[in-house]
Amino acid sequence: MEKVAIIGIGMTKQERRKKAETFADMVFEAVTKALEDADMTTKDIDNIVTGCNDFWDGRTISSMAVGDASGAWDKNISCVEGDGTFVAFYGMTRILSHSYGTTLVTAHSKGSESVSSLITNAMFDPIYTRPLGLDGITSAALQARRYMDKYGITEEQCAMVSVKNHRNAKNNPYSQLPMDLSLKDVLNSRMLADPIKLLDASPITDGACAVILANEKTAKRFTKHPVWIKGVGFCADAYHLGDRDLAECKSLEKAAQTAYKMAGITNPFKEIDVAEIYDAFSYQELMWSEGLGFCDKGGGGKLVEKGETEMKGSIPLNPSGGCLSAHAVIAAGLIRIAEATLQVRGGAGKRQIPGSKTALAHGVNGPCGQSHCVWILGGEDG
Amino acid sequence: MAKRVAVVGTGQTYHKSKRIDVNGVELIYEAVTQALEDAELTRDDIDLVIIGNMDHFEGINYVDMWSIDGSGGLMKPTIKLTTGGTTGSTLAIAGYQMVASGLFDKALVIGWEKNSESDTTAAINTAFDPIWDRLTFAGAIGGLAVEASAYMNDYGITERDAARVVVRDRKNAYHNPYAHLRKEVTIEEVLSSPMLCDPIKLLDMCPRSDGACAVIFASEDVAEKITEIPVWIWGTANRHLYTYINDVNFHGLQSLKNASKELYQKCGIREPLKEIDVIELYQPYSFGGLMWLESMGLCKDGEAPRLVWDGVTDMDGELPVNPSGGVIATNPIGATGLIRCAEVAMQIMDKAGEHQVPDVKIAVSTGFGGCMWSDILLYGKEKPK
Amino acid sequence: MELLTKGSGEAEQPFQYSVGRWGSKFLMELRDHEKLFGIRCPKCLKVYVPPRQVCGPCFQRMEELVELSDQGILVAFTIIRFSFIDPETGITKPVPYGYGFIKLDGCDNSFQHFINIEDESKVKIGARVQAVFNEDKKGNLMDIKYFRIIGE
Numbered sequence: 001m002e003k004v005a006i007i008g009i010g011m012t013k014q015e016r017r018k019k020a021e022t023f024a025d026m027v028f029e030a031v032t033k034a035l036e037d038a039d040m041t042t043k044d045i046d047n048i049v050t051g052c053n054d055f056w057d058g059r060t061i062s063s064m065a066v067g068d069a070s071g072a073w074d075k076n077i078s079c080v081e082g083d084g085t086f087v088a089f090y091g092m093t094r095i096l097s098h099s100y101g102t103t104l105v106t107a108h109s110k111g112s113e114s115v116s117s118l119i120t121n122a123m124f125d126p127i128y129t130r131p132l133g134l135d136g137i138t139s140a141a142l143q144a145r146r147y148m149d150k151y152g153i154t155e156e157q158c159a160m161v162s163v164k165n166h167r168n169a170k171n172n173p174y175s176q177l178p179m180d181l182s183l184k185d186v187l188n189s190r191m192l193a194d195p196i197k198l199l200d201a202s203p204i205t206d207g208a209c210a211v212i213l214a215n216e217k218t219a220k221r222f223t224k225h226p227v228w229i230k231g232v233g234f235c236a237d238a239y240h241l242g243d244r245d246l247a248e249c250k251s252l253e254k255a256a257q258t259a260y261k262m263a264g265i266t267n268p269f270k271e272i273d274v275a276e277i278y279d280a281f282s283y284q285e286l287m288w289s290e291g292l293g294f295c296d297k298g299g300g301g302k303l304v305e306k307g308e309t310e311m312k313g314s315i316p317l318n319p320s321g322g323c324l325s326a327h328a329v330i331a332a333g334l335i336r337i338a339e340a341t342l343q344v345r346g347g348a349g350k351r352q353i354p355g356s357k358t359a360l361a362h363g364v365n366g367p368c369g370q371s372h373c374v375w376i377l378g379g380e381d382g
Numbered sequence: 383m384a385k386r387v388a389v390v391g392t393g394q395t396y397h398k399s400k401r402i403d404v405n406g407v408e409l410i411y412e413a414v415t416q417a418l419e420d421a422e423l424t425r426d427d428i429d430l431v432i433i434g435n436m437d438h439f440e441g442i443n444y445v446d447m448w449s450i451d452g453s454g455g456l457m458k459p460t461i462k463l464t465t466g467g468t469t470g471s472t473l474a475i476a477g478y479q480m481v482a483s484g485l486f487d488k489a490l491v492i493g494w495e496k497n498s499e500s501d502t503t504a505a506i507n508t509a510f511d512p513i514w515d516r517l518t519f520a521g522a523i524g525g526l527a528v529e530a531s532a533y534m535n536d537y538g539i540t541e542r543d544a545a546r547v548v549v550r551d552r553k554n555a556y557h558n559p560y561a562h563l564r565k566e567v568t569i570e571e572v573l574s575s576p577m578l579c580d581p582i583k584l585l586d587m588c589p590r591s592d593g594a595c596a597v598i599f600a601s602e603d604v605a606e607k608i609t610e611i612p613v614w615i616w617g618t619a620n621r622h623l624y625t626y627i628n629d630v631n632f633h634g635l636q637s638l639k640n641a642s643k644e645l646y647q648k649c650g651i652r653e654p655l656k657e658i659d660v661i662e663l664y665q666p667y668s669f670g671g672l673m674w675l676e677s678m679g680l681c682k683d684g685e686a687p688r689l690v691w692d693g694v695t696d697m698d699g700e701l702p703v704n705p706s707g708g709v710i711a712t713n714p715i716g717a718t719g720l721i722r723c724a725e726v727a728m729q730i731m732d733k734a735g736e737h738q739v740p741d742v743k744i745a746v747s748t749g750f751g752g753c754m755w756s757d758i759l760l761y762g763k764e765k766p767k
Numbered sequence: 768m769e770l771l772t773k774g775s776g777e778a779e780q781p782f783q784y785s786v787g788r789w790g791s792k793f794l795m796e797l798r799d800h801e802k803l804f805g806i807r808c809p810k811c812l813k814v815y816v817p818p819r820q821v822c823g824p825c826f827q828r829m830e831e832l833v834e835l836s837d838q839g840i841l842v843a844f845t846i847i848r849f850s851f852i853d854p855e856t857g858i859t860k861p862v863p864y865g866y867g868f869i870k871l872d873g874c875d876n877s878f879q880h881f882i883n884i885e886d887e888s889k890v891k892i893g894a895r896v897q898a899v900f901n902e903d904k905k906g907n908l909m910d911i912k913y914f915r916i917i918g919e
Contacts, residue, residue, distance in 0.1 A: 001485065002383065022787040024625070028821050028828070042826040053443070054464065058782035060438035061466035061509040061752050067625040068823030074640055077622045078472055081437075081462045082446065090461065090476065097482030098384035099618075114782050122443035122780075127405070127773050236460040239450045254457060366447035371460060402770045441775060503851035512784045513794075514817050517855060517908045518880050520847045520866050527845030528868060535843075535892040579845040579866075625823060628816065629876045632843045632868070 001262060004095050005219035005226030006377065008038025008212035009338040014176045014326035017112035018206040023057060024069035026208035027108050031070055034210040038222055042071035046100035050079045051087030051107035051330050055119050070106050084209065084334025085363025085373035089232060091213050101218045107334040108208035116204055123367050137201060141193035143246040143368040144283040148195065150247040151298030155195055158282040159186035160304045162199050162324055165279060168311065169321025171350035176205050176326035200282040207328030209335045227344045230378045231265070233258025236371035252291035252372040263376040268293040269315055274343045274353040275360035276336035279322040284369065288362065289317065311353065319351040333363025337375055344379050383484045386766055388605040388612030390598050391421025392724035397562040397593035397712045400498040406440055409594045410494050411452035417490065417596035421608055429486040431455035432476050433462055434469040435495050435716030438505040453492055465622065466509055467751015469493060470719020471664065474759055475618045477599035487601050493720035494594035502590045509752065515627045520579065522666060523587060525627065527579035530669040532632035534581065537684035539672060541581050545572035546690050547671035548585055548710055554697060555707025557736040562591040562712040586668040593714030595721045613727040616760045619644040624753035635677040637756035638748065642678045649760045655680045659742045660729050661703045662722035664750040665710065671703070697739065705729065705737045719749035723759065730763050789818035792832065798906040803898070805874050807831040813875040836872035837898040843868045844882055844890060869896055869914055881913035889916040
């Protein structure tokens with residue numbers, strides 16, 4: 001694959017409710033920051049891919065709201081409706097196709113403006129599943145129970161993820177919920193849907209993110225520290241929850257395989273220095289660790305118990321605090337890419353994992369991790 | 383390694399006002415199987431599935447996930463794009479870009495809509511800004527009627543001029559077995575049909591249909607092995623110009639003007655009227671079939687009626703427009719832009735049967751939607767350099 | 768064979784859309800003072816209504832609010848004669864009614880709203896129109912009842 005780099009990133013603070021801001025305001029903030037970060041003006045942007053979701057925005061051509069704010073005036077533009085990692089993928093192909101030298105990728109959502117469980121309920125099939133009232137949380141609970149049952153993962157092990165990520169968020173000025181928690185705090189928090197308790201779940205968040213991609217020539221023109229896309233892959237599993245074993249994440253394994261092959265990675269546990277993965281729920285960080293090959297099947301619980309995924313561990317996961325600390329749907333995956341980019345650059349401040357040369361970013365689309373997108377980013381010699 | 387890309391197969395359903403016999407996933411499956419048959423490929427051969435529709439018509443969130451059984455995306459990379467009316471053409475552009483990137487050899491692109499499942503105008507209203515535009519907006523029909531009023535005022539275009547466009551398209555649709563509305567109409571019938579929003583009457587406006595369309599894009603490495611006549615994409619361009627309906631400039635379709643200019647430049651087209659053999663224009667209403675030919679640079683502003691009355695855009699004219707019958711005959715919104723792509727491909731591949739235009743070498747398909755947005759693609763029988 | 772459909776029932780998706788700083792100012796001025804405000808781009812000097820943060824063509828943040836007249840010229844319009852369900856209220860719209868775009872004095876883009884069609888013969892492109900406000904104002908666009916024709 002030809003070289004494509006990430007040369008600019010920008011994000012808003014992720015908050016429970018940005019009452020004063022419209023979607024356009026958030027995106028304008030993220031885009032302006034990304035342009036500043038890349039030392040570019042909107043003239044240097046050749047095309048734009050926006051990421052947004054009609055249901056979350058309450059508007060059936062949700063991309064319309066952020067046209068001006070993305071600097072789309074008189075430019076080629078498209079829109080992917082899915083997690084930010086998928087949006088960025090399309091943005092990348094528009095450079096690899098040689099159609100454009102740079103792509104601005106944006107993603108946003110405001111969870112505060114709607115009733116989240118109605119929005120996620122709408123993911124489910126209207127004839128058979130929706131009337132049961134299934135939503136993002138209850139479906140995750142089904143998966144968590146299945147996963148814990150099959151592999152002997154405990155509620156304590158899941159709670160450890162929450163403790164770690166909220167503590168990590170203390171180093172991230174953009175994150176919504178930096179917190180000092182004990183295991184007991186998590187285990188005693190309000191039960192939402194067994195076994196998922198309040199502190200096992202991600203919050204409702206408003207936020208936006210923008211990332212600038214460039215081909216090799218343009219990247220070298222604008223920055224001394226391009227972060228190269230080494231490998232990328234995505235894959236979708238079956239839709240009806242009963243059509244697959246919820247304790248497995250085959251589509252993640254396939255997506256990861258594609259990305260690792262491209263990046264020449266054979267031992268992810270050793271070769272990945274840091275990973276930002278999509279922990280919408282605490283059990284998911286454990287499941288995805290397995291799918292990404294950081295440990296064996298069913299080994300996610302032991303991995304976190306041993307402290308391997310802490311900041312100082314062998315495979316630090318979510319130094320940013322992850323989705324558990326801030327979860328603006330659609331934007332969240334792009335933020336994982338932005339965070340991974342900061343790591344490789346050495347620009348992640350207090351949340352920096354020292355010596356990060358190869359970072360992984362991961363996003364999820366669809367119920368119970370139906371579809372996954374995996375990115376491998378590396379520095380000059382990574 | 384960037385690749386050149388061609389359409390190697392197409393499929394579409396027989397579009398109807400109500401497909402009560404299938405749910406959305408089954409509708410998608412129909413188009414997908416047709417496209418695979420057309421290209422003589424199987425699901426295993428496909429590397430990527432790209433799908434789109436306009437969410438609020440069916441009320442399903444994450445359609446790419448929901449449709450996986452019918453789209454063929456199971457355990458494959460699957461992604462969704464949506465940009466309102468331009469969805470279909472946006473999907474075609476994505477099919478091109480994803481394969482041109484060199485990361486995928488064969489992409490299956492699907493556009494679909496079951497418009498019968500909801501109140502179309504109400505759903506279209508929800509596309510517009512909830513605070514500024516939605517409260518007073520009157521759907522696609524209202525918005526387009528306003529454009530027509532400005533056009534008529536600028537150049538003295540008449541309702542009769544617009545009706546001539548409908549007559550052409552409905553005549554063409556008669557010869558297209560996939561079209562939704564296949565009954566020919568006369569100018570008088572158009573003029574006496576019920577007024578919806580001045581000056582748009584019932585027969586000036588497109589229907590809403592249930593339908594799906596699938597198009598297979600392949601890289602140059604495999605395209606010629608798959609089909610005898612691959613349809614090469616020479617270039618794409620688009621402008622989703624306006625964020626607020628208040629900002630629209632009603633004198634000409636600005637987005638189409640800008641996008642066409644860019645496309646012609648990219649593809650080396652200097653005299654579009656002469657050099658293009660066929661156009662499938664995303665034309666949701668009759669007046670658009672006049673004004674937007676001007677916006678595409680086929681003639682001067684205000685001159686399109688002459689072009690149309692002279693028969694230039696008829697099947698046997700110099701530059702046939704909408705040999706399929708176009709959007710006036712068939713409109714499953716998420717599919718419509720992609721059907722334009724499929725129809726153009728069929729023309730170049732010589733597979734358009736009764737509505738075939740002879741000897742098509744260069745063709746254009748457009749997309750329209752959103753806040754007066756436009757997409758445009760140019761296709762050629764010859765491989766681009 | 769009987770073919771079934773399933774209704775969406777009483778499904779609602781309630782939203783609380785943020786209006787934003789400039790939009791809020793516009794609606795408050797409308798509600799409290801029956802005044803219309805636009806915003807000027809410092810780069811191209813164009814004035815837009817309703818006011819928003821970014822000038823699209825310039826990609827420029829805007830700050831300068833400009834009071835506009837409540838009068839202007841009708842630049843394009845239509846008369847809606849078919850009824851459809853208003854997604855905001857769930858009620859079928861009563862027809863016929865006028866809908867058009869007005870270039871308010873002092874503004875560079877146009878403003879869409881209802882047009883009074885009591886005398887259809889007067890409703891022409893180029894006609895001079897003026898906003899008519901509702902007695903009971905709530906701080907949304909409907910605080911303007913419609914625009915009426917006041918001249919040729």
